[in-house]
Amino acid sequence: MNRRRFLKLGAVAAATAALGGGASITEAMSLQVTRQQLPLGVRRRAVQISDTHFSTSVYSIEEAVELVRRERPEYVFHTGDVVSFRRDIPKAKEMLGAISEFAEVYVVPGNHDHWQGLGAEELQKALGDTAEVLGNTSVYLDGFWLAGVEDPFTYHARLDKALEGVDSQPVLLLAHSPQIIGEAAGRVTAVLAGHTHGGQVRLPLLGALWLPLPKEYRRFDYGSFTVSGTVMYVTRGTGTGWLPVRLNCPPEIVSLRL
Numbered sequence: 001m002n003r004r005r006f007l008k009l010g011a012v013a014a015a016t017a018a019l020g021g022g023a024s025i026t027e028a029m030s031l032q033v034t035r036q037q038l039p040l041g042v043r044r045r046a047v048q049i050s051d052t053h054f055s056t057s058v059y060s061i062e063e064a065v066e067l068v069r070r071e072r073p074e075y076v077f078h079t080g081d082v083v084s085f086r087r088d089i090p091k092a093k094e095m096l097g098a099i100s101e102f103a104e105v106y107v108v109p110g111n112h113d114h115w116q117g118l119g120a121e122e123l124q125k126a127l128g129d130t131a132e133v134l135g136n137t138s139v140y141l142d143g144f145w146l147a148g149v150e151d152p153f154t155y156h157a158r159l160d161k162a163l164e165g166v167d168s169q170p171v172l173l174l175a176h177s178p179q180i181i182g183e184a185a186g187r188v189t190a191v192l193a194g195h196t197h198g199g200q201v202r203l204p205l206l207g208a209l210w211l212p213l214p215k216e217y218r219r220f221d222y223g224s225f226t227v228s229g230t231v232m233y234v235t236r237g238t239g240t241g242w243l244p245v246r247l248n249c250p251p252e253i254v255s256l257r258l
């Protein structure tokens, strides 16, 4: 274990102890596989990953890639916050490059990507051929439309533009922040989102201590929701943001049947 990883795990231990949590560090930080059915009816396998962040996280890239591979997905959807900092791009390429050996990879940018000047166009340049970045655009795949918006949290999402040319259902929409549901409900079959990290720190009965969402969207912390017939899955994500701390909120990858 290198010094940086040791210090990060120390921070996790200190925060967990300070909050009185019973979960061990390993439990708090071990990647879980959540299984979810989406109502596209196209009988395809996919995996959602999100909020990889890299330098502000402690998970192992090799382990994450192996967990994704075991699900034998045809598609892998990354719902943003690919990196915390531009210096994380080589790690992002390492992970997405390994995944692109066995699945088609699609990405939408998150707020942290935007804060690093990595909107869809720049993020595509940075990731090269390891992934296809969707920024207010859509693409027709095998039996369904896949649309992707720029980050809603920083108000770069343009759903109308993303859905231009989409002339049939089912439609799967990728968006970093679940607040997209305000305009996507009833217009697409399903939404995949991330951004919240599930709150990262959750207390019994109280739930998430803090969620980076406008008040009217804070109920979309993580899990499956149905709004006006549109199913949305909000993942807790793979990495962590500013602090590598999780409590009662383990990181996950999401194995999907479409």
Ligand SMILES: [Fe+2]
Residues within 6 Å of the ligand: 051, 053, 080, 081, 110, 112, 195, 196, 197, 237, 240, 241
């Ligand atoms: Fe994030």
